Amino acid sequence: MSDDVDIPESRDYRHLACRSVTTISGQPFEVMSNPLSDMARTWCSQCESFFPLSEYEWVDTNEAVLAYYARHGAKATPLHRFLCSRKNMIIMASIGFVAGGVGGYFLFRGNELRLKLLMVPFCGGLGTFGGLAVYISVLCEPITRSVCGVKDTRVLR
Numbered sequence: 695m696s697d698d699v700d701i702p703e704s705r706d707y708r709h710l711a712c713r714s715v716t717t718i719s720g721q722p723f724e725v726m727s728n729p730l731s732d733m734a735r736t737w738c739s740q741c742e743s744f745f746p747l748s749e750y751e752w753v754d755t756n757e758a759v760l761a762y763y764a765r766h767g768a769k770a771t772p773l774h775r776f777l778c779s780r781k782n783m784i785i786m787a788s789i790g791f792v793a794g795g796v797g798g799y800f801l802f803r804g805n806e807l808r809l810k811l812l813m814v815p816f817c818g819g820l821g822t823f824g825g826l827a828v829y830i831s832v833l834c835e836p837i838t839r840s841v842c843g844v845k846d847t848r849v850l851r
């Protein structure tokens with residue numbers, strides 16, 4: 695797919711209070727680059743502490759991180775934001791766990807207790823993965839795509 699090319703691995707941001715630069719990469723960068731994430735604070739390597747996102751700007755564009763969020767997240771509705779939030783991720787994982795556990799209970803209800811005690815939590819775990827998969831592929835990715843116009847928010851500037 696054409697929008698899969700040239701995804702940056704990292705980006706630098708500046709902590710306004712101390713003017714020093716921290717590089718973010720990997721999964722934290724994916725989260726921070728997404729204007730729909732409900733990330734509240736990030737790390738300053740100079741101060742060796744977390745500060746609210748309002749205290750940072752991107753080094754390459756000199757744009758405040760919150761201004762970047764406002765610009766790229768302008769099309770998001772409150773429902774979009776809720777569906778992509780960490781809170782909803784936990785809700786989806788919990789629903790998956792319960793559904794998996796209930797499914798496992800009925801699936802193995804004729805079996806001996808030992809097997810049930812093993813398989814019910816196991817199916818709950820599978821359900822948790824299922825719930826998270828739905829959260830990512832059915833909610834977060836399509837919503838991010840429609841709001842930000844890109845599949846991977848790390849390409850946003």
Ligand SMILES: [Zn+2]
Pocket residue numbers: 709711712713714738739740741742
């Ligand atoms: Zn700092």
